[in-house]
Amino acid sequence: MIESAGPGFWAVARRPRWIGALLLALAIAAGFSALGQWQLARSVASAPVARADTETPIALTSLTTPGEAVTGAQLGRVVTVEGTLVDHDFVVLSNRLNAGSSGFWLVGHVLADGGGELAVALGWAPTRAQAVAAEDSAKIASPLIGRYLPSEAPDQPDVSKGVQSAASIPALINQWAQFDGSVYGGYVVASTPASGLEAIDSPAPSQEVSLNWLNIFYAAEWAIFAGFAIYLWYRLVKDVVEKEGEPVERRMDA
Numbered sequence: 001m002i003e004s005a006g007p008g009f010w011a012v013a014r015r016p017r018w019i020g021a022l023l024l025a026l027a028i029a030a031g032f033s034a035l036g037q038w039q040l041a042r043s044v045a046s047a048p049v050a051r052a053d054t055e056t057p058i059a060l061t062s063l064t065t066p067g068e069a070v071t072g073a074q075l076g077r078v079v080t081v082e083g084t085l086v087d088h089d090f091v092v093l094s095n096r097l098n099a100g101s102s103g104f105w106l107v108g109h110v111l112a113d114g115g116g117e118l119a120v121a122l123g124w125a126p127t128r129a130q131a132v133a134a135e136d137s138a139k140i141a142s143p144l145i146g147r148y149l150p151s152e153a154p155d156q157p158d159v160s161k162g163v164q165s166a167a168s169i170p171a172l173i174n175q176w177a178q179f180d181g182s183v184y185g186g187y188v189v190a191s192t193p194a195s196g197l198e199a200i201d202s203p204a205p206s207q208e209v210s211l212n213w214l215n216i217f218y219a220a221e222w223a224i225f226a227g228f229a230i231y232l233w234y235r236l237v238k239d240v241v242e243k244e245g246e247p248v249e250r251r252m253d254a
Contacts, residue, residue, distance in 0.1 A: 009241050018237050025233040029226040036222030039215045054078060054204050057145055060184070066116035070150035070186040076205035080143040081188060083112040085120075089177050090138070092131045095165040098124040098201050104131040106197060107167065107187070108138060109176050117179060119172050119187035120144065123197025134196035146188040147202045 012018060052073065060079040064070070089109040096105045103126045110118045122138055125131040154168035164171065167187055173179050189202040 007241065007244060009237060012240050012244070013237050018233075018240075021236065022233050025229045028229040032222045032226035032229065036219040036226070039219035039222060060112070060118075060148065060188070061114055063148065064184065064186075066112075066182040066184050068185050070148065074148060074186070075150060077148050078145065078191070079148045079188060080145050081110065081112055081118060081120075082114075082143050083110040083118065083140070085110055085138065085140045086176070086178060088135070090135045091164065091172055091175050092128060093121075093165055093167060094128065094163060096124060096200075098198065101126065104128050105167070105200065106131045106134050106138065106194065107172065108140070108194075109172075109178070110140065110144070112184070115182060117173075117176075117183045119167070119169060119184075120146065121167065121187060121189045121200055123190065123193030124200045125197050130196065134194050137196065138194040140190065140194075141192055144188065144190060145192070146190040147204075148186050148188055149202075150186045 013022070054076045055078055057078045057080045060081045063074055063077060063079055086109040091107045093105040093107060095102055097103075103124050105124055106122045108120045108122045110120050112118050120140065122140070123131075123134065125134065149167075151169040152166040154171045155164065155166040169183060169185065169187065172187075173183055189200050191199070191202075193199045
């Protein structure tokens with residue numbers, strides 16, 4: 001007669017040999033886990049963090065030149081500008097949020113000393129009428145101080161109806177009465193608003209930490225190795241159970 005004989009999985013697992021093997025597998029898994037945590041910590045600790053000083057004013061002419069697109073290092077820098085505000089050459093932008101409230105920007109046209117033309121957001125108003133009214137008395141300080149930001153993507157303005165929302169340099173220069181063809185790639189948000197307007201909320205750019213993805217990949221590998229160490233112990237015990245449980249032939253007493 002053929003019978004199946006053999007111990008169960010936990011019966012084999014409780015043998016001293018396999019208890020010792022389990023302790024060894026757990027120790028190895030703990031070591032792999034520690035290495036994974038170390039790699040994960042390094043993914044942040046070794047991440048390149050560009051803590052650039054954006055708040056100390058720097059002359060715009062030393063930061064960039066007309067015609068140059070705004071780079072990551074230039075974005076959000078507080079700059080100083082020496083120049084002249086062109087009279088009666090303003091554009092009002094709608095749907096501009098300021099501290100959560102929708103309103104209007106008054107954007108002026110500045111002729112920078114040394115060459116180049118520049119769009120400057122002079123301030124914010126809750127109504128279009130207030131923004132337009134500020135044009136008559138609008139002035140800029142000498143030097144003008146403000147945050148330098150990149151041109152926005154153009155929207156679909158209906159200039160005849162005064163509907164325009166994007167601070168897009170190409171769109172703005174098409175509406176300036178005077179333009180000699182040399183313009184800065186970004187615009188400046190004035191720190192001090194023009195008379196009759198409110199200051200535009202323009203916070204410093206966020207200084208985010210970028211993760212080191214290679215170290216994260218290594219951390220994931222160590223976690224897999226830790227799991228594999230436990231699985232290997234299980235598989236070895238399982239093999240013993242299957243081997244000892246193979247069918248055996250016994251002679252039955254008559």
